[in-house]
Amino acid sequence: MRISELVERSGVPLPTVKYYLREGLLPPGTPTGRNQAAYDEGHLQRLRMIRALIEIGGLPVSGVRDVLRAVDDPGQMGHDLRGIAHCTVARPVRGDRTSPSWQAARVTAAALAAERGWHVHPEAPAFDQLADAIEALRGLGQDDLLTLLPLYADTADELAKPEVAMVTRRPDRAGMVEAVVTGTVLGEAVFNALRRLAQEHQSSLLA
Amino acid sequence: MRISELVERSGVPLPTVKYYLREGLLPPGTPTGRNQAAYDEGHLQRLRMIRALIEIGGLPVSGVRDVLRAVDDPGQMGHDLRGIAHCTVARPVRGDRTSPSWQAARVTAAALAAERGWHVHPEAPAFDQLADAIEALRGLGQDDLLTLLPLYADTADELAKPEVAMVTRRPDRAGMVEAVVTGTVLGEAVFNALRRLAQEHQSSLLA
Numbered sequence: 053m054r055i056s057e058l059v060e061r062s063g064v065p066l067p068t069v070k071y072y073l074r075e076g077l078l079p080p081g082t083p084t085g086r087n088q089a090a091y092d093e094g095h096l097q098r099l100r101m102i103r104a105l106i107e108i109g110g111l112p113v114s115g116v117r118d119v120l121r122a123v124d125d126p127g128q129m130g131h132d133l134r135g136i137a138h139c140t141v142a143r144p145v146r147g148d149r150t151s152p153s154w155q156a157a158r159v160t161a162a163a164l165a166a167e168r169g170w171h172v173h174p175e176a177p178a179f180d181q182l183a184d185a186i187e188a189l190r191g192l193g194q195d196d197l198l199t200l201l202p203l204y205a206d207t208a209d210e211l212a213k214p215e216v217a218m219v220t221r222r223p224d225r226a227g228m229v230e231a232v233v234t235g236t237v238l239g240e241a242v243f244n245a246l247r248r249l250a251q252e253h254q255s256s257l258l259a
Numbered sequence: 260m261r262i263s264e265l266v267e268r269s270g271v272p273l274p275t276v277k278y279y280l281r282e283g284l285l286p287p288g289t290p291t292g293r294n295q296a297a298y299d300e301g302h303l304q305r306l307r308m309i310r311a312l313i314e315i316g317g318l319p320v321s322g323v324r325d326v327l328r329a330v331d332d333p334g335q336m337g338h339d340l341r342g343i344a345h346c347t348v349a350r351p352v353r354g355d356r357t358s359p360s361w362q363a364a365r366v367t368a369a370a371l372a373a374e375r376g377w378h379v380h381p382e383a384p385a386f387d388q389l390a391d392a393i394e395a396l397r398g399l400g401q402d403d404l405l406t407l408l409p410l411y412a413d414t415a416d417e418l419a420k421p422e423v424a425m426v427t428r429r430p431d432r433a434g435m436v437e438a439v440v441t442g443t444v445l446g447e448a449v450f451n452a453l454r455r456l457a458q459e460h461q462s463s464l465l466a
Contacts, residue, residue, distance in 0.1 A: 063355055097399065104395040108388075110317060148270055164453070170460035178459075181315075182452035185445045188311040192304065194441050196425060203421065204450050205457070207414060212457035214410065218403060220465055234401050236458065238392045240451050243411050245389035246371070247450075250412070250419035251443065252385075253377035258427055 055081070058091045062099045069099065077102055077116060101234065109237035123229050149180065157187035160198075164205045215239065262288070265298045269306045276306065284309055284323060308441065316444035330436050356387065364394035367405075371412045422446065 059066050072078040078098055081089030098120075105111045105119060148154065161182040165172055172179075189197055219235055222228040266273050279285040285305055288296030305327075312318045312326060355361065368389040372379055379386075396404055426442055429435040
């Protein structure tokens with residue numbers, strides 16, 4: 053298809069498509085003339101994934117680039133899908149991760165996984181993100197909300213079982229990688245939205 | 260305390276503190292001289308909340324302003340805490356929410372709440388966010404991940420019960436509002452990080 057059809061079917065504006073092509077997020081089409089190229093269904097699918105990661109996952113363009121690199125070259129990431137899940141969660145590092153209060157929060161985070169016998173990389177970025185949030189809650193005097201941590205961890209583990217099982221049902225490795233990436237980012241958006249609705253509902257019962 | 264102590268205790272750089280003062284996110288201190296003002300523990304707490312909302316919650320400055328307005332004037336928000344929870348989830352609206360595929364996703368989102376008898380505002384922003392993610396998953400051909408929606412909804416409801424109960428245990432309304440805001444934004448960051456770790460663990464069991 054021509055670039056105009058790619059624009060129409062994806063709903064992504066032409067300047068944005070050109071930007072993704074320049075940035076290498078979208079692979080070039082097959083040249084068909086001096087200033088023309090042909091694009092296929094793979095380009096459309098890729099464009100949809102880029103938009104989902106940016107608009108719904110809230111990833112920066114640099115984060116999208118990392119994710120797509122993993123999708124295109126899963127071998128790079130090690131022997132399982134973990135590295136890919138990691139790289140979808142890239143976030144700007146917070147200022148001070150050396151303070152005693154942050155270190156204490158990091159210990160709390162690691163203990164939650166250790167108590168459950170979780171097999172996770174000891175330097176998984178999610179540990180740091182968890183520590184960021186724990187430190188912030190303590191700093192705001194909201195420590196009591198942290199009593200929910202074990203419930204959160206057990207619930208997360210229960211949810212992860214069917215999620216991972218579903219992803220591994222994909223027929224090929226490329227499909228699995230795509231499902232991990234979209235499942236991590238979009239699955240999070242889905243669950244966060246449902247939590248907000250459920251919280252609103254539970255609040256209304258007490259009003 | 261002087262502004263230098265506010266900077267030191269909060270870890271927020273001076274130019275940033277001045278920016279928040281100019282933008283009205285942080286209320287002015289009590290003037291103590293021509294170019295000096297005194298700040299108190301309330302300023303420090305407010306500064307910590309601003310940083311948490313931005314760094315961990317990922318809110319834009321305009322979103323922080325909306326949240327703080329709700330914290331400062333809960334009466335504005337109606338008779339319960341729902342409005343406040345809503346305003347913490349402000350996100351840029353996506354381009355096309357008129358397409359048939361988005362409308363279909365929005366119907367799916369509403370049905371999840373209706374089937375559970377949830378008391379939620381029919382135009383809660385979370386419905387639109389849920390529809391965004393559902394539409395994106397369908398567009399990417401990841402429909403099978405949507406079979407997890409009922410499990411997600413039921414799990415979210417189970418989590419919301421202790422969360423809301425904990426918030427309502429706060430002694431005063433101001434404390435409740437602060438707990439709702441930080442609990443929504445930081446609680447989400449906590450749970451998302453734990454989900455990523457749990458997914459990594461479950462993936463490793465299959466490797």
